[in-house]
Every structure is written in C-alpha cells, then in structure tokens.
Amino acid sequence: MAKRYKYTIVCFVTTLIFSLLACVFDRQTIGPNHTAVGFADLNDSFRAVIPYSKLMVMMSDIMMYIAFAIAAFFTLLFVFSLVSRSFDASNKKMLMCLVILYVIVGALYVFFKKVPINYRPIIMPGQKEVEPSFPSTHTLVLGTVMSTAILTTKRFISNEYLYNIIKYLFILIMFIGIAARFKSGVHWFTDIVAGIMISITLFSLYKNTISQG
Numbered sequence: 256m257a258k259r260y261k262y263t264i265v266c267f268v269t270t271l272i273f274s275l276l277a278c279v280f281d282r283q284t285i286g287p288n289h290t291a292v293g294f295a296d297l298n299d300s301f302r303a304v305i306p307y308s309k310l311m312v313m314m315s316d317i318m319m320y321i322a323f324a325i326a327a328f329f330t331l332l333f334v335f336s337l338v339s340r341s342f343d344a345s346n347k348k349m350l351m352c353l354v355i356l357y358v359i360v361g362a363l364y365v366f367f368k369k370v371p372i373n374y375r376p377i378i379m380p381g382q383k384e385v386e387p388s389f390p391s392t393h394t395l396v397l398g399t400v401m402s403t404a405i406l407t408t409k410r411f412i413s414n415e416y417l418y419n420i421i422k423y424l425f426i427l428i429m430f431i432g433i434a435a436r437f438k439s440g441v442h443w444f445t446d447i448v449a450g451i452m453i454s455i456t457l458f459s460l461y462k463n464t465i466s467q468g
Contacts, residue, residue: 259463259466260460260463262459262463263456263459263460263463266452266455266456266459267456269452270449270452270453270456273445273448273449273452274372274389274390274449276293276294277293277294277372277373277389277445277449278293278372279293280293280294281293281294281295281296281297282295283295283296285298285299286373286374286375286376286385287374287375287376287377287378287385288374288378288384288385290373290374290385292373292374292376292443293372293373293445294443294444294445297444297445298376298443298444298445301443301444302376302440302443302444305437305438305440306440307377307439307440307441308438308439308440309380311435311436311438311439311440312435312439312441314431314432314435314439315393315432315433315435315436315439316393317432318393318397318428318429318431318432318435319393319396319397319432321428321432322396322397322400322401322428322429322432323396323400325400325401325404325425326357326400326404329350329353329354329404329407330354330357332350333347333350333351333353333354336350346410346411348465349407349410349465350407352461352464352465353403353407353461356399356403356457356460356461357400359457360395360396360399360400360457363395363453364392364395364396367387367389367390367392368387371387371388371389372387372389373387373388373389373443373445373446374386374387374388375387375388375441375442375443376388376440376441376442376443377440377441379441388441388442388443388446389443389445389446389449390446390447390449390450390452390453391436391442391446391447391449391450392450393432393433393436393450394432394433394436394437394446394447394450394451394454395450395453395454397428397429397432397433397436397454398429398433398450398451398453398454398455398458399453399454399457399458401425401426401428401429401432402429402454402458403457403458403461404425405421405422405425405426406458406461406462406465408421408422408425409422433447433450433451
C-alpha cells in the first residue's frame with residue numbers, strides 16, 4: 256500500500272513544506288494594512304505586473320460555479336447509486352471516494368479561512384478588511400473537481416469519442432478558471448501555486464485509492 260501511495264506522499268510532503276515556507280521565508284509586510292506575506296520579493300514582482308481585473312474575477316467565479324455543479328452532479332449520482340441495483344461495487348466505491356474527497360476540500364477551505372497564511376494583495380471592492388488568500392480556493396476547487404471528474408467520467412462513458420469531448424471540455428474549464436484567477440490580481444503568485452499543489456495531491460490520493468478495487 257505504501258508503494259501505491261508513494262507519489263501521493265511525495266506530493267503531500269512537498270505541499271506541506273511549501274506551505275510552511277510561505278509562513279516564514281522572506282516574509283515582509285508588503286500587503287494592504289501592513290499584512291505580511293511569505294516569498295515577498297517573488298510575490299511582489301508578480302503583483303507589479305498583474306493588476307486587479309473585475310472581468311477575470313468574474314470569469315474565474317463562473318468556472319468555479321461550473322465545478323460546483325459538476326460536484327453536485329456526482330454527489331447526487333452517488334446518492335442514487337446507494338438505492339439503485341444498476342451500480343456495481345467498484346462504481347459505488349469510486350463515487351463514495353469522490354464525495355469524501357469533496358468533504359476534504361470543504362474542510363481545507365474552512366481550515367485556511369480559520370488559519371490564514373497570506374492575505375490578499377488588495378482589499379476587495381465592497382470590503383473594508385483584507386481577506387485570507389492562501390491557498391487560492393478557486394484554484395484548489397477547480398483543480399480537484401475537474402481532474403477527478405475526468406477520471407470518474409471515464410468509468411461511466413464507454414464511447415471514446417464522447418469521453419474525449421467531455422475530457423477536453425473539463426480541461427478547458429479548469430485551465431480557463433485557474434488562468435483567470437491568476438490574472439485577476441486578487442491572489443499572490445504563491446497562493447495559486449499552493450492551490451495547484453494541493454489539488455495535485457488530492458487527485459493523486461483519489462486515483463490511487465480507486466485503483467485498488
């Protein structure tokens with residue numbers, strides 16, 4: 256089992272080290288209201304060339320809402336599988352693991368809101384206080400939901416042509432959403448990186464778990 260999860264463990268340790276470094280390495284008060292940010296020189300260099308964009312914020316929000324809808328669909332499919340005899344044990348296990356993964360993503364969202372590592376490089380319009388920004392939860396949700404959706408969909412769609420259309424559509428949604436969030440100017444560069452790293456770790460965990468049976 257340890258060998259199966261070797262890549263997942265490597266991803267987890269790497270993500271943990273990166274997150275800890277974000278707390279202490281080159282931490283300077285370069286944020287609004289004198290908030291401190293790790294990897295300050297790197298993050299400040301990106302902030303200088305990526306201004307706030309309302310359009311990119313809206314675009315990333317739309318892509319995340321689509322990811323939420325897809326997660327809701329698979330959650331409902333799991334509920335249906337519990338009462339239907341048309342699902343075999345392996346498909347039920349896959350859907351159960353997927354729903355558990357969604358719960359983990361939700362728990363991480365709450366955790367990072369309660370334990371802020373970075374605050375946004377700007378005070379959002381309509382807000383009076385700066386908000387936590389590490390990791391980018393848009394990136395985390397999009398990366399995790401869309402990558403696992405690609406893997407899960409393959410189990411249920413036997414038509415290769417149709418599957419490829421859905422796969423590339425999911426990849427496009429993920430890419431547009433993460434790229435728009437990066438270009439929105441509401442996150443530090445390392446917030447985006449952390450979101451990608453966590454989603455890769457969760458995807459690896461999911462893939463290795465369902466491959467056991």
